Amino acid sequence: MKGVRKLFPEEFCRRYEQFIPDFDLFLEAMLTPLPKVFRINTLKAEPEEVMPLLAELDPEPLSYLRFAYTVKNGRGLGRQLAHFLGLIYIQEAASMIPPVVLDPQPGDKVLDLAAAPGSKTTQMAALMRNRGLIIANDLSLERLRGLIGNVDRMGCLNVVVCRADGIVLGRKLAASCDRVLVDAPCSSEGTIRKTEEALRRWSVRGIANFSRVQKGLICAGYQALRPGGQMVYSTCTIAPEENEAVVAYLLKRFPEAEILPVELDNFVMRPALTEWEGDTFPSAIRRCRRILPQDNNTEAFFVALIRKPDDVTS
Ligand SMILES: C[S@@+](CC[C@H](N)C(=O)[O-])C[C@H]1O[C@@H](n2cnc3c(N)ncnc32)[C@H](O)[C@@H]1O
Structure with missing residues (x-):
C-alpha cells in the first residue's frame, strides 16, 4: 500500500486520510479505471428500442439510476450508432446524480449556471420531457x-x-428560477480515475482559487432562485474548501437558506464534514453528501441541495 501512496502528493494523503477512514481502499479505487456508463436519451427512444442496438456490449442496468447502464467492455461505446444518433449519452454515473437530486419538472424554468459540455443540461432536458426552459450558461x-x-x-x-460569467448572470436573473444547478468548476480530484491530468495539476493553491470562484457562483445561483425554489451545488472534487466551506459561505451570506437532505436508494453516500483544519461548519451542512469512489465504483462527487424559503423576496 505504501507503493500506492507514492503515486499521490504527500499533502493530498495528509489531508484526506483525516476524514476517509478506509483511506487505502480509497487510493486503490482512485487508481482503478472507471466503468463505462451510459444513459438512454428518453427524449428520442425507449430502452426496448435502444437495447437491441447495443446487444453485443451486454449492458447491465444500474440499480440506483433509471435508464442508466454499465458495459464491461466500454471501448466500442463511442462508436455505436446509438451514440451518433443521440439515443444514448455516455456519462459517468456519479455525474448523473446532481440532476436527479435537483429533480427539475416539465414546465420549470431552470438555470444551469456552469453547463458545458452539457452532460447535465441534456439529462435535465430529458427529465423535463423537453418542456419548460433550461438556460445553459458557461463562461x-x-x-x-x-x-x-x-x-x-x-x-x-x-x-x-x-455565454456569461455565472456570477453576473445569476444576479441578473434574480428571484426568477424554479431550479438552479451550480455544477461548479473545481480542482477535479474526483476525476483522477479518468485522467491523471487532475493529479498532475493538483495543488492546495489551486484549491483556494477554485474556492473563491465557487463562493461567487453559489451565491449568484441562490440569488437567481425564486422563493420556494431549489438549487443543487455540486463538484467532482474532495477538497472541503470547495465543498462544505462553500456551502458554509452561502449560509453566512444568506442565513435563511435551507439545506435539505440528499438521498438516493441503492447508492452509498457519506455525510459531509462539520469541521476542517480548524474551521467549524454549521451542523445543517452534514445533510450534504460526499460520494467516494470505493463505495459505488464511481468518480468522487459532492452534492448539496439548497432551498430558498417561501417568504424570501429577493
Ligand atoms: C464541472 S464543469 C461543468 C460540467 C457540466 N455541468 C456538465 O455536466 O457537463 C464547470 C464549468 O464551469 C465553467 N466556468 C468556470 N468559471 C465560470 C464562471 N465564472 N461562470 C460560468 N461558468 C464558469 C467552466 O468553463 C466549465 O465548463
Whole structure:
C-alpha cells in the first residue's frame, strides 16, 4: 500500500486520510479505471428500442439510476450508432446524480449556471420531457461549442445557450428560477480515475482559487432562485474548501437558506464534514453528501441541495 501512496502528493494523503477512514481502499479505487456508463436519451427512444442496438456490449442496468447502464467492455461505446444518433449519452454515473437530486419538472424554468459540455443540461432536458426552459450558461466559448453539439444530438428543444460569467448572470436573473444547478468548476480530484491530468495539476493553491470562484457562483445561483425554489451545488472534487466551506459561505451570506437532505436508494453516500483544519461548519451542512469512489465504483462527487424559503423576496 505504501507503493500506492507514492503515486499521490504527500499533502493530498495528509489531508484526506483525516476524514476517509478506509483511506487505502480509497487510493486503490482512485487508481482503478472507471466503468463505462451510459444513459438512454428518453427524449428520442425507449430502452426496448435502444437495447437491441447495443446487444453485443451486454449492458447491465444500474440499480440506483433509471435508464442508466454499465458495459464491461466500454471501448466500442463511442462508436455505436446509438451514440451518433443521440439515443444514448455516455456519462459517468456519479455525474448523473446532481440532476436527479435537483429533480427539475416539465414546465420549470431552470438555470444551469456552469453547463458545458452539457452532460447535465441534456439529462435535465430529458427529465423535463423537453418542456419548460433550461438556460445553459458557461463562461468558456470553446466548451459551449461542445454543449451545443450535445444539445443538438440529443434533440433538446427547451435549452437556450448563454455565454456569461455565472456570477453576473445569476444576479441578473434574480428571484426568477424554479431550479438552479451550480455544477461548479473545481480542482477535479474526483476525476483522477479518468485522467491523471487532475493529479498532475493538483495543488492546495489551486484549491483556494477554485474556492473563491465557487463562493461567487453559489451565491449568484441562490440569488437567481425564486422563493420556494431549489438549487443543487455540486463538484467532482474532495477538497472541503470547495465543498462544505462553500456551502458554509452561502449560509453566512444568506442565513435563511435551507439545506435539505440528499438521498438516493441503492447508492452509498457519506455525510459531509462539520469541521476542517480548524474551521467549524454549521451542523445543517452534514445533510450534504460526499460520494467516494470505493463505495459505488464511481468518480468522487459532492452534492448539496439548497432551498430558498417561501417568504424570501429577493
Ligand atoms: C464541472 S464543469 C461543468 C460540467 C457540466 N455541468 C456538465 O455536466 O457537463 C464547470 C464549468 O464551469 C465553467 N466556468 C468556470 N468559471 C465560470 C464562471 N465564472 N461562470 C460560468 N461558468 C464558469 C467552466 O468553463 C466549465 O465548463
